[in-house]
Amino acid sequence: MRRNIPSMQSLLCFESAAKHSSYTHASQELCITQSAVSRQIQQLEDSLQLELFTRTRHGVELTVAGQQYYNLIKPHLLGLEQSTLDLMSHKGLGGTLKLGVVPTFATCWLLPKLHRFNEIYPEITIHLETSTKPFLFNEKIFDAAIYAGTLQQIQHWPGAETHYLMKEDLIAVCSPQLILKNFPEAVRISEFSYDLSPEQLIQLPLLQQTTRPSIWQEWFKTHEMIHPKVSAGHRHELFSMLAVAAKQGMGMTLIPQILIESELQNKELVIASSKKLLGSRCYYLVHSRQESSPLIQKFIDWIQQELSISTHQQ
Template identity: 80%
Template sequence: MRRKIPSLQSLLCFESAAKHASYTYASQELCITQSAVSRQIQQLEQFLQVELFTRTRHGVELTPAGEQYYKNIKAPLLALEQNTLDMMSHKGLGGTLKLGVVPTFATRWLLPKLHRFNAIYPEITIHLETSTKPFLFNENIFDAAIYTGTQQQIEHWPGTTAHHLLKEDVVAVCAPYLIDKNFPQAKKINEYSYDLSADQLIQLPLLQQTTRPTIWQEWFQTHHIVHARPYDGQRHELFTMLAVAASHGMGMALIPQMLIEKELLKKELVIVSPKKLEGRRSYYLVHSSQDSSALIQKFIDWIQTELTSYQAAAV
């Protein structure tokens, strides 16, 4: 039974003409004649039985149906091109793994270590894109995702298998000059950490995380500290944004220590207290329950080994 799919050449001509609003530019991009572009689009319109373009003084313009069709086919055509390039690159060996990763974990922890994966598996190419929310794997956006959340959130992600990576412990940090300015005699544990008292801690301004509005209240309650306004302070979405704001003296933030190692080494941030908020959320690698490929398993084994080494060094 023949599939209801138009020719690839007609789709490429349509996509290029829609992008440039011009048959002329489309012909130049595709290295064919303008009449050939026009002919291919006519064939596509006949196939669809829908008018895709109207002519204007300056070229062509998409009809409402054409706009919708263009929006729908852009991503599949790009994916087809990327998959073809990947196949040409790997010559049928190895493959490509598309990963969705929470932004700060990607930039601060994963990317600086990814060259070690490349050295072990040169035949596998990793494509990273940031993603902060669950999605459906049948949409073919990613092969797997590194997601941070509670076990309950993971259990309610349909059709997936989750591999626990590590707990997300957060520490309270601020710029060192905030402590020098307000508490010059503060108790110091080491070069990058202090042990401020409860009375000192509640005097520092707070920086809030937009996606976790109760995090400071949880931290104070866990350590039996009474704060009159635990929800006050600037709000920022990502840990990277909180780290920048905190390093510029705008307040005290709760951030996983593994994501701010550079700032601690450079003394742009200091840990204000040994008190942590432990394990309310964790990092998981999640993939479709129907897709447990060798590529995904190799990445899981590698990242779990890396995290084990990191945790051992941190102890």
């Protein structure tokens, strides 16, 4: 071993045998003999001074130490494989960005526009994974993340460089059918918005967000209204789930307008009131203060430009 790193061949044999609980299946997957697999794993056990497998009637089984080691090395082997595929795909002329993104922002705003980034920078590959909580950049989970939180939360993110994207101002929306059902005489003030009176608003059923159960209380209190059932209604965790429920006429909900651009354009949702709830949270792009790169900067410049266009269109 060099610097206490086992040979790659022994690690691959161990990972395959652990995955299949079989030296035979590992040998078939790796296109080597079963005795070669056994020899590599024996060398690994000797170097670690630990037993990684025990024999069973049907093959092999990981020991407690073996299971721990398998769980630890598996993501690193997958990462090496992905990094190799990434390098091969862009021929060393671009690179790969692994981004953690809050779920609704990813599905409702970023993904529908990401093809435009790809048209400008075809040499950069983007990998998206959903993430709702801060993490340590030294864990190498993501190159950067798009995170929705308060300024205090962002300031307490260790080692992070932050770039402001937008505020999370919330608007009240529902299906047009829900308004017409309750108020057939209601008049739109624009192509996709009404401005219902307080008396009308409190008659509509509400959709609640699980992670922010007091959000409707804040909205009604801010605009000096009292709803008799302000905490009642179906509860869903994500903005995307609330949008789907609202489209089905299940109630009125609070959502950032920028996340429902297509629903408003398609008239699946309408704005029920001109009154907004100015959010305490904002969207930020964060990356390691130590590892800024030209790839990250290109993505930051692009997303800020796209957000500026979306904001001006509202």
